[in-house]
Amino acid sequence: MTKYDVTEIAKVPSDGAIIVKRAALGIGGGIALVFMVGVIAGYSGVMIEHGGPDLTDAAILGVMALVTLVIAYGLWRLWPRGSDEPEAPRVKSARMMLAAVLGLSIPLGIILGMSDGAGSSLFSNAPIRPALAAIAIALWLIAGPLLSWLWLKRVDEHEAGAYREGAVTAVHAYMFVTPAWWIATRAGWLPAQNPMLVLLAVSIVWSIVWFNRRYL
Amino acid sequence: MKNRLKVLRAERDWSQADLAVHLDVSRQAVNAIETGKHDPSLPLAFRIARLFDMSIEEIFHDEV
Numbered sequence: 001m002t003k004y005d006v007t008e009i010a011k012v013p014s015d016g017a018i019i020v021k022r023a024a025l026g027i028g029g030g031i032a033l034v035f036m037v038g039v040i041a042g043y044s045g046v047m048i049e050h051g052g053p054d055l056t057d058a059a060i061l062g063v064m065a066l067v068t069l070v071i072a073y074g075l076w077r078l079w080p081r082g083s084d085e086p087e088a089p090r091v092k093s094a095r096m097m098l099a100a101v102l103g104l105s106i107p108l109g110i111i112l113g114m115s116d117g118a119g120s121s122l123f124s125n126a127p128i129r130p131a132l133a134a135i136a137i138a139l140w141l142i143a144g145p146l147l148s149w150l151w152l153k154r155v156d157e158h159e160a161g162a163y164r165e166g167a168v169t170a171v172h173a174y175m176f177v178t179p180a181w182w183i184a185t186r187a188g189w190l191p192a193q194n195p196m197l198v199l200l201a202v203s204i205v206w207s208i209v210w211f212n213r214r215y216l
Numbered sequence: 217m218k219n220r221l222k223v224l225r226a227e228r229d230w231s232q233a234d235l236a237v238h239l240d241v242s243r244q245a246v247n248a249i250e251t252g253k254h255d256p257s258l259p260l261a262f263r264i265a266r267l268f269d270m271s272i273e274e275i276f277h278d279e280v
Contacts, residue, residue, distance in 0.1 A: 015244060085233035088240045158245035158254050214244055 016215030097151035162213035170206035
């Protein structure tokens, strides 16, 4: 008798279904938590303006605090933790490389987004300081490709296949959408293209295909 | 392409993660091969065959 029943293995939900469910719960829970904190802050502010809490206010605040704590506890339980299952060295190494890529991208996005005041954003075309531009370009053109190449060398063939399929689909999306948008702009139907928005759209297509191939 | 990977793995009391470590791939890769969503490359098919001490044809067969 084996400890793994092959008929039961097939009934286990896919990784993709689990990830999507957790993400939906996490986003919903996060929004609910922010909402509850806002409600408590607003209610407390009004209460103070009216000369402090009475017994009813205290009870209402207590219930709201309890609901907030329950949501926060649910999110904490939902947070992914380390698994005991064995893992190939290649998988650990690829994950570390991916973390390094994210570690590079997130600060870069924040720096660019906050570079020139409140009116600027990651997708802004506003001018930025040359020194900042030089740092961002150097990071993106040198560290970016290097980390991507190292990551691709470490992933297994299944992941590499998912990555390649996503890339081909994304290139096709770019090839068909971009000229159509360009023509529509010339006809006066659409505003001029923002290259960063195009990049975002292509990246989303790439990610969806990769996720589908890898996890669903 | 169909295969006997799930049965061979279960006969040895291996989880997908155990087999993934033996093959130096991710657990998702093992799952994709078992469910027929990913056909392994020849080098990986040979690694699988060597691991189970069988020929590739004894593990994988086409659906014709």
